Amino acid sequence: MLTEGRPVIVEDYGRETRFAVPATYRREGLVSALSVPLSDRGRPVGALAVRSRQAKRFGDAELRFLESVANLLGTCLQRAQTEEALHHSQRLEAVGQLTGGIAHDFNNLLTVIQGNLQVLADLPAVTDDGFAPQLVAAATRASRRGAELTGKLLAFSRRQMLQPASVDVAAMMRSLADMLRRTLDQRIRIRIEVAPDCPDVQADPAQLESALLNIAINARDAMPEGGELVFEAAPLGAVPPELRRELEEDGTPPDPDGPARYVRIAVTDNGVGMPEDVKERAFEPFFTTKQAGRGTGLGLSTVYGFARQSRGALAIDSTPGRGTTLTLILPRPPDAPEGALDGDAVVETVPAGLRVLLVEDDAEVRAVARRFLTDLRCRVVACASGEEALRHLREVADRVEGGEGGERPQLLVSDIALGAGMRGTELAGAVQQAWPDIAVLLVSGFSAELLGSGPEAALGWELLPKPYDRTALARAIAKVLSR
Known part of the structure; x- marks a missing residue:
């Protein structure tokens, strides 16, 4: 019945030749039977069987009745699974909101801790001490x-802002392989094959490492008796036809006749592999073949989302009994413009005497940010709310118009989440509308999600994530002013 996907009627077990009749059936006096498939979305997942001690007990009427019951049970099964997936999704969303909020508050604390440590490290009493610098460094x-931990919490809650950078794939693979050799089953051999001419990729380093780790964990589960795990990377000569459509959706269609500006990263295992129906659903959220409680079904769907968000693609090739290859295609970094500034030179691009309006509702974070700006030779006015900042700007504007003197700020540095008052995005919008010559830098311990909707989203403000140090703040200011 399961093989052919259709009902089976047994008129008499004594004359049955299609299969071996269990001895227990005969001992119980069972003579005839009727079985129909129990299906889930057209796929047989079980059987509904009825047996009788009478010969030829089941006919067309009984068959139609049992098929109706099976259809009803299948519908109930689908509904139960859908409700469980919904509840699972709601639980994840609730946990995501909780972890995102915790990460935001924790990032404020880390900004204070890191900022004060950086200030402390520069004090003569510390630099002249033989032991104090070691304590500060620790x-x-x-x-x-x-900060790395809060980054993982934000990634889980889908509130992580991707920060693409040029990533050395070979170095990342070696580092990841060293970690996996210590943590995976010792029976799994790990091999790295990186082409000598393999370029860097343009991606968020932390999220790329997380994606490769997710793939490696799936590969480990597919090799319960051990096996070989191979990481490969090489420049992509041409975009495969099956992935060209995905890349075209990003608005930068690849030239089918020219060299592709992509890098191919592949992770291969020789595990159990996937049948076609599993492979087709492998990137679906919540789909998993693991036992209940052993997987969320979000691993490969998260990798797929990361690839698409990074203007790349993800492909899967698998054969039952022969293993699986996950291929991640990511773009190369754009050509660096001539005269690009490095991390050390960027500090010098913050002009001395730059007039900055700082808006931060957390007093301790505000003190750290003010100290950083002062160290960068900026002239700072600090406010605790967006409303206070607007009042200050209007007062300055009135003094200028009245001939009383006064200088308008050249740069607004504002946190996005400003307590119960207006958000930093609202403040930035009001400032840009009234005083378009004031540059805007927004700071957030949460995510880019607050910039992802509403009329403010198209304005393209620079966003500095918390926690940050003095160099990161200087780099962000220089980037804003260069625009």
């Missing part, structure tokens, strides 16, 4: 690990 490293 605390700084710990705070950076805390």
Whole structure:
């Protein structure tokens, strides 16, 4: 019945030749039977069987009745699974909101901790001490690990802002392989094959590493008895036809006759592989072949989303019994413009005496930011809310118009989440409308999601994520002013 996907009627077990009749059936006196498939979305997942001690007990009427019951059970099964997926999604959304909020508050704390540590490290009492710099350095490293943790929380809650950069694929693969050799099953051999001419890729380094880790974990689960895990990277000669449509959707269609400006990253295992129906659904959220409680079904769907958000693509090739290859295609970095500034030179591009209006509702974060700006030789006016900042700007404008003197700020640096008052995006919009010559830099411990909707989204403000240090702030200011 399961093989052919259709009902089976047994008129008499004593004369049955299609299959071996279990001895227990005969001992119980069972003579005839009727079985129909129990289906889920057209796929047989079980059987509904009825047996009788009478010969030829089941005919067309019983068959139609049992098929109706099977259809009803199949509908109930689909509904139960859909409701469970919905509840799962709602739980994840609730946890996502919670972790996102925690990460936001924690990033404010880390900004204060890291900022004060950086200021402390420059004090003569610390630099002249033989032991104090080591303590400050250890605390700084710990705070950076805390920042990495909040980054993971924000990634889980889908509130992480991707920050693409040029990534050395070979170096990342070697680092990841070293970690996996210590954590995966010792029976899994790991091999790296990177082409000598493999260029960097343009992607968020943390999210790329997370994507490769997700793929590696799936590969481990597909090799319960051990096997080989191969990481490969090479320049992509031409975009495969099956992926060209996805890349064209990004508005930058690849030239089918020219060299593709992409890098191919592949992760291959020789595990159990996937049948066609599993492979077709592998990127669907919540789809998993693992036992309940052992997987969320979000691993490959998250990798797929990362690839698409990074203007790339993800492909899967798998054969049952022979293994699986996940291929991640990512763009190369754009050509660097001539005279591009490096991280050390960018600090010098912040002009001395730059007039800055700082808006931050957290007093301790505000103090750290003000100290950083002062160290960068800026002239700072600090406000605790958007409303206070607007009042200050209007007062300055009135004094200028009245001939009393006064200088308008050249740069607005504002947190996005400003307590119960107006958001930083609202403040930036009002400032840009009334005083378009004031540059805008927004700061957030949360995500780019607050910039992702509404009329403010198209304005393209620069966003500095928390926690940040003095160099990161200087780099962001220089980038804003260069526009």
